[in-house]
Structure formats: structure tokens, C-alpha cells
Amino acid sequence: WWFPHQFTDSYVNFAIGKTMGITNIFWITIIVYAAIGIFLNYLSAGRRVYAIGTNKESARVAGIREPRVTFMAFTICGALAGLAGMLYTANYAICNYGMGEGYEMQAIAICILGGVSITGGRGKIDGVIIGVLMMSVISYFISLLPGLSVWQDAIRGSIILIAVAINIYTAKTAEKRVLKERGALI
Secondary structure (H helix, E strand, O other): OEOHHHOOHHHHHHHHOEEOOEEHHHHHHHHHHHHHHHHHHHOHHHHHHHHHHHOHHHHHHOOOOHHHHHHHHHHHHHHHHHHHHHHHHHHHOOEOOOOOOOHHHHHHHHHHHOOOOOOOOOOOHHHHHHHHHHHHHHHHHHHHOOOOHHHHHHHHHHHHHHHHHHHHHHHHHHHHHHHHHHHHHO
């Protein structure tokens, strides 16, 4: 355990300090979202990540080095997880080994709600932002209703299942539509 008196002022102020009247966590979040959006949409390395997520074999045939891109993606994810952990501990000025337990399901739910394909290769950063807002509203209303906070994980799990079902249904429908259009062209 780390307690508030063990954190330096500069460490805590990095997260909860204010710039232009708004906390630094907000600004860091905006910068990270913008950087990841630019990376995925406008840089060839980001497009390679999508290509590997869509079809690993096709990406390999196209000359994309899958191990290198996968290593880069995991490195970026690890760095962002470290930044998130730093901001979280600085915000609450306390740290223990189990602080982040349970957030993986919430992250998956946010991504799926934002339109990120669970099978890979599809999704946009603006969809993830919408997923964050939707999950925040859902969590807020669950906490307001008496007795539902006990069922919070079950409700989130149900939302994930519904979102995955919708995701699979829309992917299959789009695939059928494309195959039908191809059949009409031939």
C-alpha cells in the first residue's frame, strides 16, 4: 500500500493540477485520444494494425511483418496502461496491488459499445469515446437506483452480450450484402 503522505506533490499535481481551469487528467485524455486517432487513421503503422486485425494471413501476404506490428501495438498498450495507472493513483493519492481489478470487463464493454469489432480489424476512436460516455451514463444511473448496485456487474455483462450480438449481426448482414452485390455484378 501507498498512502497520500508517500506521494510527492509534483506526482499528484500531474493528474489533479489544473490548466486553464480544467484538470490535467482531462487534457491528457484529449491528447491521448487525438494521438491514437491520428496514429490509427493517418499513419501507415496504424493501418497495419487494422490490417492484421482484419486478416492476419492477408496482411502477411501483403508484406506486413505481423510480429513487429504486434510488438508495437502491445508496447503502446502497455505505455498507455502505465499512464492510466499513474493518473489513477495520483488522482486518488493511494495505491495498492488490487486497485485495477474489474476494469478489464469495463474496458471491453466500452470498446464493444463504441463499435469496435470483437474479432478485430474494425473500430474508430470516436466510437470508443461514445462508448465511454454511454458506459459512464449507464454506471451513473445504476448507482442512483437503490438495490441495483449489487447487480452492476451482471448489468454490464448483459450489455456486453447484447452489444456483441448486435456487432455479430451487423457484420453478418454487411457480409451478406456485399456477397449479394458481388453476385449481381457477375
